[in-house]
Structure formats: C-alpha cells, structure tokens
Amino acid sequence: MDWSDEDSISLRHLSRPRPRSAFRACVGRKIAGELLCLHGRPSPLGPRPASTQDGPVVPAVCESGGRSAGGPALGRGSLGEGLRGLCLCRRPGRAPGRCDDSAKVTQPVLTRPERPGSGRRLGGSLRVAVLGAPGVGKTAIIRQFLFGDYPERHRPTDGPCLYRPAVLLDGAVYDLSIRDGDAAGPGPSPGGHEEWPDPKDWSLQDTDAFVLVYDICSPDSFDYVKALRQRIAENRPAGAPEAPILVVGNKRDRQRLRFGPRRALAALVRRGWRCGYLECSAKYNWHVLRLFRELLRCALVRARPAHPALRLQGALHPARCSLM
C-alpha cells in the first residue's frame, strides 16, 4: 500500500468549499470500481435512493441500545438476496440511518454463503473499529463514508455504536461492521480516567482493522492514539494475525492550526509504530473513502492465506506492506 502520495493532492479546495454536487461527481469518478458503499441512503457514492434500485434491499444494520435493529438480519443468506444496503436503526421516533444514541455492540454475524451467478463475488465479513479521543471526528468520518453527511455540531457519542453496511470493493461484496468505538479508549483525554472495555470485546481482540483517529490540532488526541495502539498490541491474543492499524489525522482543513509537521508525524507513525498514516478532512470528505479503501485492502491481504512462495517473499521483505 502506498500512502505517500498525499502531498500530490491539492488542499487548496479545502479553504473554499465546493458545491456538494462537484464533490459528488469527483468522488464518484475516482471511486467507481474500487470501493462503493452499498447503502440505502443517498450518499456521494450511491446517488440512487434504495427505492429506485432493482432487487430487494440488503440491510446494513445499525445496532443500537443492544437490541436488534428490527429489520432482516444481515448475515447468512441475507446478502445473497440482493446487493444494496440500508441502515436500519429502528428506534421509536428515529429515521432509518440515524444512530446517534447510546448503543451496545452486539455480536456481529460473520458468515455468509456465496451467491452464484450474481456477477459479484461475495467477499466475506470485516470488522473495523474506529477509535480515538472524544471530539476528533470519528462519527463524522464514518457518517461521511456511509451517508455522505457531516455533523456540524458535536454530539458526543454516548457509548459504542455499530454500523453494518455492505461495501463493494474490487468487485467483491463485503459485510462491514464498523464500530464507532468511543468508549473503547483510555477514558476522556487528556488526564482522563482509565476506562477500558472487556478484553473479550471484539473491537480489540478480533477486529480485522483499526482506524485510530486524532485531531491534527490536538496533541493530546495524538497521545491518546499512541496509548490506544499500545493497548491494541497488548490485547492481541498470541498467535492471532496482526490487524492493520491506520492512524488518521482528521480535520486537515484546519491545517494552519496543526500542532506538528505532517512529515514528522507520518514518519513516527510509519517507522516507529509500524502503522499506516493518513490525513483526512471529514468535513470536506477529503480522503475519507481512500482511508477505508486502503484499510480494507490491507486487512484483506492479511486475512487471505498466502501462497507458500509469497509467504517466503513476505518473510524476506517484512516491510513490504507500508501499513505496518
């Protein structure tokens, strides 16, 4: 994975927000055929609302309050019925797709059969945890990716929240479980109390990939990410495959207020922590899709059993994947 061409993308447009339609056109073109969030709500990636598409809706379940979302279960068989997603968060009085309330993560479904003749491969399930200090923009990043919307006001996420979209990546459909894991860190940073989840919590032990978000204007949020990374490493069961970790500096649109030079931070994270590094702006939907695309690709490479020859090659070149 090559994360290094970040500088080649001009940031000038960040100071002057483009009309939304311009963003949609640009994002749609760039992503077509690479990563597509198959979601029922209008988004930059899925301009057609679910009701206008052919075939049955595939639920992308947003589980809240520890209860089932109430819609058809995502899992065995469900993706075989269609190829679109809809966020079903059916708490009374809330529109589907919203997941702003306190939530408990329920056990995600991990298996799904192949769907012959669909033209798209069924790739499997991936669990992604988006973690970081309060207010760094975790929810904003996830909501940009899934729904193409952006919360201007900060409404603290009161507990972890799980989104379950289906995504199309490189021609295959995957069930994603994205955990907005606000409670999974070492308490409110800075100087917060230590509050770690049960080590059996899937977000730390079985997660396929981690996104650790910090605010490029907040050194404390960077320290928080550093502590998170250590915690993840400590909690990884012996023998479990290493999950890719991508450190994301959010709020890139506030570049002038950043606390440290990007190059130095990127070098520290890549070489010192052996994690991937990327900066994004959830506000302007800049690099949000790229973030998920590269992360998922890396997670898939890790999950896939390699050919013996490739394994040997990997052993000879341990730094081949720039994520770790």
Ligand SMILES: Nc1nc2c(ncn2[C@@H]2O[C@H](COP(=O)(O)OP(=O)(O)OP(=O)(O)O)[C@@H](O)[C@H]2O)c(=O)[nH]1
């Ligand atoms: N300027 C700017 N502000 C952002 C960006 N992303 C998020 N924000 C703002 O940061 C605040 C916090 O965003 P959230 O997405 O709620 O942050 P969070 O990490 O989920 O917060 P908690 O739920 O408290 O953990 C909101 O006011 C957002 O509008 C960004 O890219 N640029």
